[in-house]
Amino acid sequence: MNNLREKLMSLSGGKKSDLMEKIKYRVENRAWLRKSSAIAILVLSTLRAKKLTQAQLSERMGVSPQQVNKILQGQENLTLETIEKLETALDIRIIDVRSDNNKPSGKKKPAA
Amino acid sequence: MNIVSIFVGEESENGIWSIHLDGKSQNEFDDFIDDMNNPKRLDKFFEKNIDDLTDGFFGDISIDEAIELTLEEVGQMEDALYYYTNRGFDTDDINLQHLFKPLNNHEYYINIHQKSKIRIKRGWLRLYAIRIDKNCYIVTGGAIKLTKDMRGEHLQHELKKLEKAKLFLRNNGINFTEDLKIIV
Numbered sequence: 001m002n003n004l005r006e007k008l009m010s011l012s013g014g015k016k017s018d019l020m021e022k023i024k025y026r027v028e029n030r031a032w033l034r035k036s037s038a039i040a041i042l043v044l045s046t047l048r049a050k051k052l053t054q055a056q057l058s059e060r061m062g063v064s065p066q067q068v069n070k071i072l073q074g075q076e077n078l079t080l081e082t083i084e085k086l087e088t089a090l091d092i093r094i095i096d097v098r099s100d101n102n103k104p105s106g107k108k109k110p111a112a
Numbered sequence: 113m114n115i116v117s118i119f120v121g122e123e124s125e126n127g128i129w130s131i132h133l134d135g136k137s138q139n140e141f142d143d144f145i146d147d148m149n150n151p152k153r154l155d156k157f158f159e160k161n162i163d164d165l166t167d168g169f170f171g172d173i174s175i176d177e178a179i180e181l182t183l184e185e186v187g188q189m190e191d192a193l194y195y196y197t198n199r200g201f202d203t204d205d206i207n208l209q210h211l212f213k214p215l216n217n218h219e220y221y222i223n224i225h226q227k228s229k230i231r232i233k234r235g236w237l238r239l240y241a242i243r244i245d246k247n248c249y250i251v252t253g254g255a256i257k258l259t260k261d262m263r264g265e266h267l268q269h270e271l272k273k274l275e276k277a278k279l280f281l282r283n284n285g286i287n288f289t290e291d292l293k294i295i296v
Contacts, residue, residue: 004245008115008129011284015116017130019142020197023190030187037183040151045176072152
């Protein structure tokens with residue numbers, strides 16, 4: 001058994017991947033990463049429906065193409081400003097916070 | 113080609129390794145997991161393979177739904193890997209054979225963590241690996257398998273990598289037995 005380990009270690013030159021650290025990060029940050037992915041999916045779907053390119057989106061948002069690319073990879077902790085720019089550029093609603101639905105009593109008014 | 117360790121037991125060879133192809137920035141296992149977590153890459157994949165996606169094998173499914181399902185499945189795969197690596201592989205009740213469930217020759221799916229609340233009825237993520245010992249796997253890649261057979265270009269690519277990896281291992285004195293073919 002140890003012979004096999006030695007062979008593998010020798011072949012690998014001791015190189016180790018950081019995949020398990022990446023997985024740990026994703027597991028620990030799953031909740032907000034899911035939201036980031038959901039936004040990316042919505043944006044991709046909207047681009048397809050409206051026949052827009054990423055380049056056109058970046059122009060409309062006034063940001064670099066690299067930033068749009070990052071958003072679409074679903075790993076970004078997006079700011080409210082960026083979300084608002086996406087909403088305006090694509091004419092979509094990504095988040096909807098209504099003050100009358102967040103009263104401390106817990107009772108929510110039906111949506112208008 | 114080279115190999116890198118993904119997670120290896122302290123005192124044994126038990127663990128997961130991956131091939132790292134020349135000219136690529138990272139190994140194949142990292143590549144696969146990163147891609148499966150990337151909505152943009154998944155969108156591109158499903159657009160390219162739209163015919164296989166909508167031919168009915170997985171029901172009537174949109175690209176958006178397919179991306180969501182894939183993200184869910186890879187999340188569960190990560191949970192399972194995280195759970196097993198935290199427990200360690202060097203106990204009798206926890207070993208990689210629990211994790212890597214064989215389908216066909218060198219094709220596996222990751223056994224979803226038993227405590228997971230959500231079970232995906234029919235997962236389509238596949239890992240391709242060479243098992244060189246009871247608890248030792250060398251991952252050569254992974255894929256989204258939308259068809260029963262291996263006809264897709266991306267699946268053929270996985271088969272080629274498997275063959276290259278086998279040759280590499282044999283040339284470097286690492287022997288293994290071919291897995292039995294299990295038809296699903």
